[in-house]
């Protein structure tokens with residue numbers, strides 16, 4: 361059976377920053393017959409609800425910066441991702457929630473330190489770790505064909 365790692369909010373888990381979800385029935389229909397392995401780095405690291413964060417370009421690369429405290433939260437997300445992929449091997453497909461600074465595959469926004477938008481086609485920090493594992497990665501909207 362195909363193993364699919366997927367953003368938990370897409371399955372209906374209320375783990376978004378505001379304790380809502382992104383459940384998508386069309387997506388779930390397309391995934392029938394697969395083994396779904398949900399993940400949510402931000403809920404694990406920061407709890408729910410929580411302040412939002414944005415990806416910011418720095419000299420050390422893209423960092424996840426809290427919109428509330430200005431703190432660099434990247435390490436917690438990256439450590440969760442590394443542990444996830446160490447624990448869950450042989451994943452066939454990674455489906456990330458579009459535009460998330462953690463889970464977006466080719467749709468995360470990156471800003472400069474003055475909050476000017478630099479790109480909206482980047483990988484979030486968890487998706488970046490999935491790509492390093494050579495897992496096929498896709499944004500949920502692209503998978504559905506939106």
Ligand code: SF4
Nearest residue numbers: 367369400457460463
């Ligand atoms: S997009 Fe990713 S980090 Fe955000 S709520 Fe969904 S699973 Fe969690």
